[in-house]
Amino acid sequence: MSPTDSPDPLLHVDGLSIGFETGRGPVQVVDAVRFAVRRGEAVALVGESGCGKSVTAKSILGLLPAPPARVSGSVRFDGQELVGAADRALRRIRGARVGFVFQDPMTALNPVYRVGEQIAERLRRHGGLDRKAAAQRAVELLGQVGIPAAAERSRAWPHELSGGMRQRVVIAIALACDPDLVIADEPTTALDVTVQAQIMRLLREAQRARRMGLLLITHDLGLVARYVDRVVVMYAGQVVEQAPVEALFDGARHPYTRGLLQAVPGAVAPRADGRLWSIPGAVPAPADFPASCRFADRCPRAADDCRATPIPISDAGERQWRCLHPHVDETAEAGT
Amino acid sequence: MTPLLEAEGLKVHYPGPRGAVVRAVDGVDLVLHAGETLGLVGESGCGKSTLGRAMLRLEPPAGGRLAAFGEDIIERSGRKALATLRRRTAMIFQDPHASLDPRMTVGQSIAEPLVVHKVGDRASRARRVAELLERVGLTPDVADRRPHAFSGGQLQRVGIARALALDPDVVVADEPVSALDVSVQAGVVNLLMDLQAERGLAYLFVAHDLKVVELIAHRVAVMYLGRVVELASSAALFGAPKHPYTRALLAAAPTPDPRRRDDPPALAGEPPSPLDPPHGCAFHPRCPLAEDRCRADRPALRADAAGHRVACHLVSLDEPRA
Ligand SMILES: Nc1ncnc2c1ncn2[C@@H]1O[C@H](COP(=O)(O)OP(=O)(O)OP(=O)(O)O)[C@@H](O)[C@H]1O
Ligand code: SF4
Ligand code: SF4
């Protein structure tokens, strides 16, 4: 059974479309996106810049200002419909049941409050703790996210901390009220690789220990391989493939996913001439998205039918792909 | 053969807060040979970009020696050598949007080094621009457009065309593909490799993406807090890293392989501030092997018989590795 059909996924996004009013008229940037995140599952939303990952993530909890954004479709969180829900209901869910971690920790922290106070504030407002209990719990949380000398550091200002420490504070805030879901949009892109490993490990461990859902938005396939269970690949505003992580890396069906995986240095052997595999051309701009396959101009398998009609999603259990001529599963074909 | 660029004990300092000194580059020996790619890697703030610029004397050195094409370029007598340096070297930057003048057409930007060095007339420069655009995979008719009309990958190709305008011997590329998407990045990396094969260019390739460096570089220098801690051929550095920091760095970079997912994070802590570098070996607060002498004495960069250099008290250079 595919995750989107399972009876009660924690987060169920279906037919989500997002457009923007621009000076030159409306453009549709996200088109009928459908995926789910189950409890205790880490899912990556991957794709290249501008493919619509971030606006999808933001729209889930009403964080896209509308106008200019226009959001339609359905986002159900724990059974509750969020598209069109009242602001108050959304705010309550955002504070307590869903935590956020964004790329730049400084945008999530208030520069004029000490970091401990910012965690305590969340605990008082959404967790019902009193001042003293909240302050104490804030220190505990800082310790849990790996901040040494937590009691002392809880009195630090955000600007006194390094980038990695700040991102740990943001994670502590995200985890404060024991959320069911954490949405992390490029949480380590601004950090060094040794610190990135620490932060991802921390998120993944918290996700497992608390049986939370984790939606990781990233363009980094190395992180995807190492830290999630399932992958949703987006291209030009559409989901083009979904699969469990090993299945995806072992045998991607969509030519774009294949191309992307091959283009990562170190992922596959380079070409015989020592060069990298690359995908020719560039992603079309949203205003130029064709009604048929959006990858056709760059696709080595493109045929006439790819340019004729919209491409439907094919579905086989845990795997989905949007392609008329997908790569078949070579290992299965070979009968091994 | 004389190296193209040669630094000895090179230092670059920046003024820090309250009169403090940031030792961004703190005594580096480095040579760049004709036709090679030397990768320069390390975490943010380790000084790799500063060192890259300093090698072209785009940062004033606070100490040490620097020579280009065999001639000193620090002493006053080096003015002519400095002019040669400007003509025979070029840079490619991380953010092509920031490095190209938004008011100039890309054709004007590419021709600018020719104008500055008074090469050719208007017509020959236009021909050269067209030829360069084609060489980097763009069509000559885009010469009239301004940067905002291009994607990041296209604009980086424009930046490369501009760097090639004077047919340089050395290109310092500072994170040239870090801002690009994977699928676009691969094409630009290939272009850089093709250009080297064609023209015998030497690259000083500054990057934090180790996989790209492994592919493109012949030799690699690893920096930590203003110093080179390991320098070896790409094969030796990636195949048998010796310095504890290099090993940690390689282990931390996620491999795109879901079966290797539970590798523990290799390193605790973060790089310390260059304002207040630790005594002895600057890596000791994060090093799993640190012992007393690491806290007291700074290890020198020593080479083994094969020329693999490493700055660590505990690495023995003579015995074969277990
Ligand atoms: N406020 C806005 N007005 C108009 N267009 C927008 C707005 N915000 C985003 N877009 C467009 O929506 C598309 C998707 O943007 P989004 O930020 O989700 O991409 P992304 O996949 O997160 O990319 P990145 O990897 O660069 O973060 C892009 O074409 C972008 O230009
Ligand atoms: S539908 Fe056709 S053009 Fe599109 S990805 Fe599949 S094979 Fe390529
Ligand atoms: S000198 Fe000591 S602290 Fe420095 S890297 Fe070697 S073992 Fe670690």
Ligand SMILES: [Mg+2]
């Ligand atoms: Mg984004």
